[in-house]
Amino acid sequence: MQDQPILVEVAGRVGTITLNRPKQMNALNDAVMDALGESLLRLDADDGIGAIVITGNDKAFAAGADIAAMANWSFMDVYKSDFITRNWETIRRVRKPVIAAVAGFAMGGGCELALACDIVIAADSARFALPEITLAMLPGAGGTQRLPRAIGKAKAMDMCLSARVMDAAEADRYGLVSRVVPAQSLRDESMTLANSIAGYSLPALMAIKESVNRAWETSLTEGIAFERRQLHARFASDDAREGMRAFLEKRKPVFEHR
């Protein structure tokens, strides 16, 4: 167990991926990111899974890219191997909801990994920072792009340029995280949320995720047009018919995920 870079558990319709380099504060090296990407794609392709949780341990969600691994890389090394794009970005291909359950440090690439998830549940112990500037690097796993979209330019510039640490309460206030829970209930709260999401109709969840993500990347007019077509497509879904009928018949819907 100790040698595995990540641990994967499936309970009901929820897949949980635990980053597993506790001695290195879950520093993200290729072994972790390759395994994370593979597991994400496997869970995404599994019809029995409706939501995915990514988590770390009490001390660290992840303290960033593995500095020891990167220290001797050259430009040619990272350019030719397409560092970051080749494995960190696999998460962008996942169509099911992904929840980051964050306790302790989410620094650098750890913070960027959380930002790439759909929902971030933070323990009150969570600490977020993009300290790459202290290494004369930059937040290069989406941090300079996703953070300003999440919390606005002023706060993002402050975090990226000063390396300052944001606690869970401030992260909640500015929209870096979705909710904050007591550290001791992080796992339970995350699983409760993931189970409740995974119980909804999977194609409806996928359509919502795709639509909200479209809002990040396009104009309002284009986004609304995309959303409207997604809505129209819902009328071709057995689950939507069942959901509306069940409401009118005052019973719980039974979704077939189609």
Ligand code: CO8
């Ligand atoms: N990489 C490699 N090893 C790490 C990392 C890391 N990011 N973070 C912690 N470790 C190791 C430490 O070296 C230490 O190892 P050892 O026991 O062998 O000395 C062990 O984990 C425990 O860490 P500390 O003793 O430092 O624990 P503390 O509780 O004192 O401090 C901190 C915890 C504050 C999280 C501290 O470890 C720290 O500041 N870590 C580095 C944070 C950081 O700078 N992260 C950004 C990395 S760069 C990045 O993520 C960029 C990704 C995007 C693209 C790549 C471009 C750079």
